[in-house]
Amino acid sequence: MNYPNGIKKQNQKDKVIVDSKLSHKNRGMTLESDINISNEYYREIEKAYIYKKPTPIKITKVDYPSRDKAVIKEAFFTVPSTTDYNGLYKGKYIDFEAKETKSKTSFALENIHPHQINHLKNIYDNGGIAFLIVRFTSLNQTYLLPAKEFLNYIETSDKKSIPISFFQDQAYLLKDGYRPRIDYLKIVDYLIGGK
Amino acid sequence: MNYPNGIKKQNQKDKVIVDSKLSHKNRGMTLESDINISNEYYREIEKAYIYKKPTPIKITKVDYPSRDKAVIKEAFFTVPSTTDYNGLYKGKYIDFEAKETKSKTSFALENIHPHQINHLKNIYDNGGIAFLIVRFTSLNQTYLLPAKEFLNYIETSDKKSIPISFFQDQAYLLKDGYRPRIDYLKIVDYLIGGK
Numbered sequence: 537m538n539y540p541n542g543i544k545k546q547n548q549k550d551k552v553i554v555d556s557k558l559s560h561k562n563r564g565m566t567l568e569s570d571i572n573i574s575n576e577y578y579r580e581i582e583k584a585y586i587y588k589k590p591t592p593i594k595i596t597k598v599d600y601p602s603r604d605k606a607v608i609k610e611a612f613f614t615v616p617s618t619t620d621y622n623g624l625y626k627g628k629y630i631d632f633e634a635k636e637t638k639s640k641t642s643f644a645l646e647n648i649h650p651h652q653i654n655h656l657k658n659i660y661d662n663g664g665i666a667f668l669i670v671r672f673t674s675l676n677q678t679y680l681l682p683a684k685e686f687l688n689y690i691e692t693s694d695k696k697s698i699p700i701s702f703f704q705d706q707a708y709l710l711k712d713g714y715r716p717r718i719d720y721l722k723i724v725d726y727l728i729g730g731k
Numbered sequence: 732m733n734y735p736n737g738i739k740k741q742n743q744k745d746k747v748i749v750d751s752k753l754s755h756k757n758r759g760m761t762l763e764s765d766i767n768i769s770n771e772y773y774r775e776i777e778k779a780y781i782y783k784k785p786t787p788i789k790i791t792k793v794d795y796p797s798r799d800k801a802v803i804k805e806a807f808f809t810v811p812s813t814t815d816y817n818g819l820y821k822g823k824y825i826d827f828e829a830k831e832t833k834s835k836t837s838f839a840l841e842n843i844h845p846h847q848i849n850h851l852k853n854i855y856d857n858g859g860i861a862f863l864i865v866r867f868t869s870l871n872q873t874y875l876l877p878a879k880e881f882l883n884y885i886e887t888s889d890k891k892s893i894p895i896s897f898f899q900d901q902a903y904l905l906k907d908g909y910r911p912r913i914d915y916l917k918i919v920d921y922l923i924g925g926k
Contacts, residue, residue: 585853587813590787593803608788608806618782622817627858629824658780663822 565717567636567671567678571621574716578625584721586623586630592616617651619666625721628728629664631656636671642697643670645690653690656683665727669710669720672700679707680723760912762831762866762873766816769911773820779916781818781825787811812846814861820916823923824859826851831866837892838865840885848885851878860922864905864915867895874902875918 568588578584597610619633633656635647648668659666666683681698685706689698708723763783773779792805814828828851830842843863854861861878876893880901884893903918 579853582853582857585850585857585859590785591790592785593788593806595786606808608803608808611788611803611806613801613803624824624826624854624857624859627824629819629822631819655780658774658777659819662777662780662819664780664819 567634567669568620570678570717571634571669571720574718574720575621575623577716578721584623584625584630586621586625588621589616589618615649615651618655619652625665625724626728628724629659630724631659631664631666632669634669634671636673638674639697640672640674640700642699643672643703644697646696653687657687660684660687665724667724667727669718670703670707672703675700677703678710678712678718679703680710680720681707682727762829762864763815765873765912766829766864766915769913769915770816770818772911773916779818779820779825781816781820783816784811784813810844810846813850814847820860820919821923824854825919826854826859827862827864829864829866831868833869834892835867835869835895837894838867838898839892841891848882852882855879855882860919862919862922864913865898865902867898870895872898873905873907873913874898875905875915876902877922 572588575584575586575588578586592614593611594614595608595611597608599607599609601607619631621634622629622631624630633648633652635643637643637647656666656668660683668681668683668686669678670681671678681703686698689702689706708726710718710720710723713719767783770779770781770783773781787809788806789809790803790806792803794802794804796802814826816829817824817826819825828843828847830838832838832842851861851863855878863876863878863881864873865876866873876898881893884897884901903921905913905915905918908914
């Protein structure tokens with residue numbers, strides 16, 4: 537079985553894990569910022585074209601102080617119907633949501649809107665590459681959880697959160713790096729290969 | 732050669748065109764609205780998962796009148812770095828921009844930001860399905876122009892607009908329908924098949 541560089545087999549279940557030398561240099565950087573910078577790097581080297589979608593808002597009032605300048609004076613955040621990130625890599629449709637949690641023990645499912653769960657399922661069922669990236673900020677650990685394992689958990693558990701042990705067992709730990717800051721496409725290569 | 736239902740060969744160059752019985756019933760509907768409704772229908776029948784990205788804005792002031800309610804009090808529209816629409820169809824990454832023009836003779840290239848042109852090129856070069864949908868509102872004609880033909884025009888012409896004759900020759904006329912209102916995936920099927 538082919539594993540991407542820098543990841544090694546963790547246990548008998550064919551799960552892989554990125555070697556985790558916990559780096560403190562990025563403390564204070566948000567996950568969103570880390571992913572955005574990684575995506576910029578992927579675009580620079582023409583490896584992948586993955587973008588964060590703008591925050592969905594409902595605009596209710598706009599002023600036009602001059603003819604070609606509009607200023608939004610009132611708007612509200614709305615519930616997203618899809619995930620935050622999507623794009624193209626190796627001809628594949630990539631789609632994921634990124635979330636941080638302060639908990640050291642579990643990831644609360646209320647962090648993901650039902651619309652988003654449904655969207656991830658649609659993408660997975662229709663041949664897209666779908667996953668979550670979850671950072672446990674207090675542990676300084678970031679995991680890529682494939683949609684398949686995530687949806688399986690949702691469908692078979694009544695719990696309102698996913699314990700860290702599930703991430704340790706079913707997800708891929710992402711190493712901090714310099715360029716890219718989080719090389720999550722290394723795991724996507726593995727997901728594509730394993731399909 | 733296989734053509735999707737309802738389209739017929741137009742000329743010797745293997746171009747196809749959707750039969751155009753100009754319908755007036757949708758007059759007043761914007762192209763964006765027509766596409767959004769079509770995409771909703773495609774999702775309903777589980778055919779494709781294509782969404783319009785939220786309008787990109789830069790938020791500069793937010794009020795919190797109560798603890799769980801935020802009101803944006805000042806924000807500005809920003810230049811989009813990508814196209815408006817993307818998603819997944821038949822395992823393929825789909826990406827396009829939709830624009831209306833009042834002109835009866837040409838489509839001004841200033842309607843498409845340089846960033847967006849570059850984005851369409853990246854998507855096309857990397858195996859995605861990329862195109863423009865352009866509506867000539869005064870003519871009540873809507874065309875799907877594949878990225879390949881669009882980029883070829885940009886690279887070989889010094890003109891600041893694309894004449895309607897280019898659309899008639901190189902693009903696909905999209906028929907008004909009921910459900911979906913604009914069946915642009917019928918043309919995408921053709922683009923996928925022809926690749």
